[in-house]
Amino acid sequence: MKRTEKITLAPKEIEFFVSPDGNDAWSGRRGEPARGGRDGPFATVERARKAVRDLKKGGILTRPARVTLREGRYFLRRPLTLDARDGGSPSAPITWAGFEGERPVISGGRRIENWTVEKLNGRTVWVSFIPEVKSGRWYFKQLFVNGARRSRTRLPAHGFYRVAKLPGVTKKTRYNVKQDSFVFKAGDLRAWKNPGDVEIVAFHFWVASRMGVKAVDEKKRTVFLDRPSISRLTDCFQSGKGAPYCVENVFEALKTPGQWYLERKTGKLFYLPLPGESPETAEVIAPVLSQVLKLSGTAKQKVQYVSLENLTFSHTQWDLPRDSAGFGQAAVGVPGAVVFENAECCALRRSAVEHVGTYGVEVKSGTMDIDIAANELADLGAGGVIVRSGSSRNHIERNHVHHVGQIYHEAVAVIVMDSGGNEIVHNHIHHTFYTGISAGWKWGYMPSAGFGNIIEYNHIHDIGQGILSDMGGIYTLGVSTGTRLRYNLIHDVNARTYGGWGIYLDEGSADMLVENNLVYRTNFSGFHQHYGRDNIVQNNIFALGRHEQVARGRVEPHNSFTFRRNIVYYREGKTFGANFAWYDHRTDKLVMLKKKDVMLRIKNVAFRDNLYFNAARKPLDFMGFDFKRWRALGYDTGSLVADPLFVSVEKADFRLRRGSPAQKLGFIPFDLSQAGL
Numbered sequence: 306m307k308r309t310e311k312i313t314l315a316p317k318e319i320e321f322f323v324s325p326d327g328n329d330a331w332s333g334r335r336g337e338p339a340r341g342g343r344d345g346p347f348a349t350v351e352r353a354r355k356a357v358r359d360l361k362k363g364g365i366l367t368r369p370a371r372v373t374l375r376e377g378r379y380f381l382r383r384p385l386t387l388d389a390r391d392g393g394s395p396s397a398p399i400t401w402a403g404f405e406g407e408r409p410v411i412s413g414g415r416r417i418e419n420w421t422v423e424k425l426n427g428r429t430v431w432v433s434f435i436p437e438v439k440s441g442r443w444y445f446k447q448l449f450v451n452g453a454r455r456s457r458t459r460l461p462a463h464g465f466y467r468v469a470k471l472p473g474v475t476k477k478t479r480y481n482v483k484q485d486s487f488v489f490k491a492g493d494l495r496a497w498k499n500p501g502d503v504e505i506v507a508f509h510f511w512v513a514s515r516m517g518v519k520a521v522d523e524k525k526r527t528v529f530l531d532r533p534s535i536s537r538l539t540d541c542f543q544s545g546k547g548a549p550y551c552v553e554n555v556f557e558a559l560k561t562p563g564q565w566y567l568e569r570k571t572g573k574l575f576y577l578p579l580p581g582e583s584p585e586t587a588e589v590i591a592p593v594l595s596q597v598l599k600l601s602g603t604a605k606q607k608v609q610y611v612s613l614e615n616l617t618f619s620h621t622q623w624d625l626p627r628d629s630a631g632f633g634q635a636a637v638g639v640p641g642a643v644v645f646e647n648a649e650c651c652a653l654r655r656s657a658v659e660h661v662g663t664y665g666v667e668v669k670s671g672t673m674d675i676d677i678a679a680n681e682l683a684d685l686g687a688g689g690v691i692v693r694s695g696s697s698r699n700h701i702e703r704n705h706v707h708h709v710g711q712i713y714h715e716a717v718a719v720i721v722m723d724s725g726g727n728e729i730v731h732n733h734i735h736h737t738f739y740t741g742i743s744a745g746w747k748w749g750y751m752p753s754a755g756f757g758n759i760i761e762y763n764h765i766h767d768i769g770q771g772i773l774s775d776m777g778g779i780y781t782l783g784v785s786t787g788t789r790l791r792y793n794l795i796h797d798v799n800a801r802t803y804g805g806w807g808i809y810l811d812e813g814s815a816d817m818l819v820e821n822n823l824v825y826r827t828n829f830s831g832f833h834q835h836y837g838r839d840n841i842v843q844n845n846i847f848a849l850g851r852h853e854q855v856a857r858g859r860v861e862p863h864n865s866f867t868f869r870r871n872i873v874y875y876r877e878g879k880t881f882g883a884n885f886a887w888y889d890h891r892t893d894k895l896v897m898l899k900k901k902d903v904m905l906r907i908k909n910v911a912f913r914d915n916l917y918f919n920a921a922r923k924p925l926d927f928m929g930f931d932f933k934r935w936r937a938l939g940y941d942t943g944s945l946v947a948d949p950l951f952v953s954v955e956k957a958d959f960r961l962r963r964g965s966p967a968q969k970l971g972f973i974p975f976d977l978s979q980a981g982l
Contacts, residue, residue: 319360319370322346323353323409325377336375336404346375350385350411357399358390366397373402374409374616381413384596389606395650403615403656413594413642413661414449414620417574420584425559431576431584439572445591445622446504446554446712447686448565448574449660450582454684454711458558458566459551466493468507468538468547469526476545480510483533487547488526494552496521502554502569505530506714507538508801509548511739511775513714514538514630535631541774541802549801592622592662595640602647604671612652618642621661623686635720635743636713639687641667645675645696652676662686662712668724670695682706688716689734694723694746694754701729703982707736714738714772717780718765722746725756733981734765738772740780740809741765741795747783749813750838757787764981768798769805776800777809777833778824784838786816794980796957798827806856807847810834810866817841821975823959825849830856830882831873840866844973846959848874853882860908867911870972872949876921881928914943914970920954945970 321333327346328338333356338345347353353372360366370393393399403409420431437443448455460466470488497503503518505528517531538548552558556575559566565576576589597618602608621642625631632638642661645651646669657680658665665682666689668675673696682689682704689706692699699721706718718734721727721744734741742760747753765778778795781788790808798805807824810817814837822845824831831847834840836859847854854873857865873880917932919925925946927935932946950962961967961974968974 317368319368321353321356321370321372322375323348323350323372323379324375325379326375336373350374350379350381354385354387354391361390366393366399369393369397369400371400371402373404374411375404376407376409378410378412380415381411381594381597384413384594384599385411386599386601387608387611389602389608391611392602392608393610395610398610398612400612400614401616402613403617405615408617410617410619411597412590412620413597413622414590414592417448417589417591422584425575428560428577430559431578433574433576435572435574437572438567438569438574441569443593444569444624445567445593446624447592447622447660447662448576449590449620450576451588452660454660455576456564457554458556458561458564459553460555460558461551462561465508465549465551466490467549471538471547474537474539474545478537480542481536483536484538485530485533486527487538489528491526494521494523494528495557496523497555497557499556499568499570502556502567504553505550506553507534507548507550508714508772509534509538510536510541511634511715511773511804512536512631513773515625516630532628532630535633590620592620595621595623595663596644597621597642599644599646600648600651601644602671604647607671608648608651610650611648612654613643613656614652614654615656617657617659619658619660621663621686623663631713631715634715635739636664636687636710636716637691637720637722639663639713639716641665641691643667644669645672647671648675650674652678653680655679657681657683658685659683664688664691664716665706666690668692668696668699672696673698675699677701677704679703680705683708684711685709685716686712688718688720688737690719691717692721692724692727696724697754698726699724699728701727701732703731704733705982706732706734709736710738717741717743719743720746721755721758723754723783725754725758728759729761729763730759731762731979731982732764734763735767736770737768738770739768740776741768741778743780743782744788745782745785745814747813750784750815751813753784755783755785755788758785758789760788760790760793762792762977762980763794765793765795766797769800771799771801774800774802775804777806778827779807780809780811781814781817782811783813784815788817790817790819791821792975792977792980793822794977795822795824796826800828803829804833805829806833807831808833810837810840813837815839818843820844822846823848823977825957825959828852830854832856833858833882834866835859836861837865838863842866842868842871844870844975846872846874848872848954848959850875850878852878854878854880856882857910863909865910868913868915869911870914870970872916872967872972874918874920874949874951874954876919880917880919880925912941912944915941916949916967916970916972917944917946918948920948943970
């Protein structure tokens with residue numbers, strides 16, 4: 306007798322629709338308005354949230370539910386917050402999604418309308434009066450016209466000014482000394498008519514300080530700031546050279562099409578249009594909210610099994626506290642436009658976060674198993690994703706994160722802070738002013754939760770862009786047992802003064818594996834460890850460092866790292882950089898040890914089975930010794946100096962041709978064709 310198997314069908318999904326053409330009095334069960342206007346989709350996302358909550362009243366949801374948004378913009382008066390009442394279960398998840406083929410935008414902004422056209426300095430300018438600005442209830446620093454960010458007025462129009470002098474500051478002044486005034490070069494600044502509208506952005510060390518102007522004394526060439534800078538306004542530790550800076554939101558500088566100026570005292574917004582733009586047809590949006598969507602439960606009642614798909618989140622504004630010019634590193638105090646807090650098993654997929662003044666996505670404490678996948682995170686005031694302490698096991702995959710740090714230049718594209726078990730894989734990251742990916746975030750050897758993070762198959766490039774210093778394509782901090790940095794493609798890392806590194810293991814980075822990475826075209830070394838413990842660096846290619854190729858910052862009484870089976874290829878600079886020297890923060894000096902102390906400089910670092918090659922055919926310099934003498938000292942046992950026979954360095958094709966001497970050393974070729982998206 307034939308056996309019959311029972312087939313169980315998945316329960317049918319309950320679906321609600323939201324549309325700009327909808328009505329909150331309707332059922333929300335139709336995707337389009339019915340004839341006669343008797344039924345159709347909801348008009349607001351808040352009404353859809355209520356409908357889902359009503360489904361759950363009196364019991365557990367037994368069928369999956371979906372809220373589908375139709376094409377259009379949904380302007381919020383307050384962030385859309387989903388809590389435990391809005392969550393689902395493994396068998397009945399809840400999805401908020403855009404209609405297939407459409408692109409709904411959930412916006413934290415507001416349209417600017419009622420333009421008048423006037424003449425200003427012989428130019429046609431649009432002017433809009435905003436009562437809330439004049440009354441002090443609203444102020445914004447971003448403007449988006451026809452879906453693109455527009456800049457506030459900027460001086461100089463290109464490049465930067467330089468701080469001319471810092472009274473009382475010398476090279477010996479500690480780097481964390483702050484300034485609330487400085488002397489400028491004659492002609493750079495003026496006593497403008499609205500100094501309270503003007504903001505100075507100074508780029509120093511690894512941060513950018515944002516400071517309002519209190520007054521400008523043209524005779525003494527001194528500008529007085531409304532708050533102290535983050536740290537000393539010089540380029541870097543060993544330089545007393547004044548920091549570069551620019552000036553934003555100067556009324557008298559409104560001369561370049563596409564720029565704008567907001568005047569507090571009159572509440573007037575001035576916009577100098579681009580050719581072809583019309584006040585009758587242009588969509589002009591300014592941000593109001595600091596966050597757009599929050600999945601926020603409590604420690605006892607988590608929000609669970611909610612997915613966000615095919616949605617766009619835009620237009621947020623967040624301002625620094627009145628006494629702050631910024632944060633000590635990575636813009637860590639800036640929130641996200643989309644926030645997960647006390648959430649589990651939730652997701653943001655195939656969506657976009659763009660045109661915001663904050664981080665794109667923020668994962669806060671009490672959160673785990675968040676899937677952030679296949680999104681575009683672009684044109685961001687801060688970074689793409691920030692994962693904070695108290696969360697774990699998050700998955701950040703196949704995201705395109707680019708053009709970050711538009712306001713907070715020191716932001717990181719993807720940063721994981723004292724959080725473990727996360728996977729950061731197959732992301733494409735580019736055009737940052739600071740670091741690409743960062744993990745760890747416990748200084749020194751203190752206890753850390755940042756263990757077991759996987760950072761693999763990411764494509765990271767155009768990092769730094771010559772604006773800030775002390776950064777890496779991948780940057781780590783603290784004890785990170787079990788963390789793996791593998792199969793990453795990193796190139797074109799360019800710092801302003803120092804520290805444009807490819808892979809940068811900073812303070813206390815420990816117990817990590819750095820393997821099968823390709824790093825090239827960095828203005829400092831491809832690999833740099835400031836200080837750390839028991840890291841293994843093997844089977845990588847480090848190529849075309851401009852100043853150096855491999856570096857270490859501090860000698861310690863334990864094993865720093867093991868460097869084996871790597872290929873080091875270059876044309877300029879040194880084989881080994883500042884290892885072997887370090888920045889002494891107590892004296893702000895670069896300490897270079899003498900040649901006779903070479904054994905101290907290379908203490909507790911193991912080199913073996915590596916392949917080195919200077920393509921300029923110049924002698925290699927191993928801490929002042931040639932390769933033969935270096936080997937005689939007991940270092941680089943089994944290593945060679947020879948051409949690795951790359952297919953084409955000019956075309957950035959670092960595959961090995963047949964007969965490469967690297968394979969004799971045990972180097973195993975690896976495939977990075979799958980790196981990135």
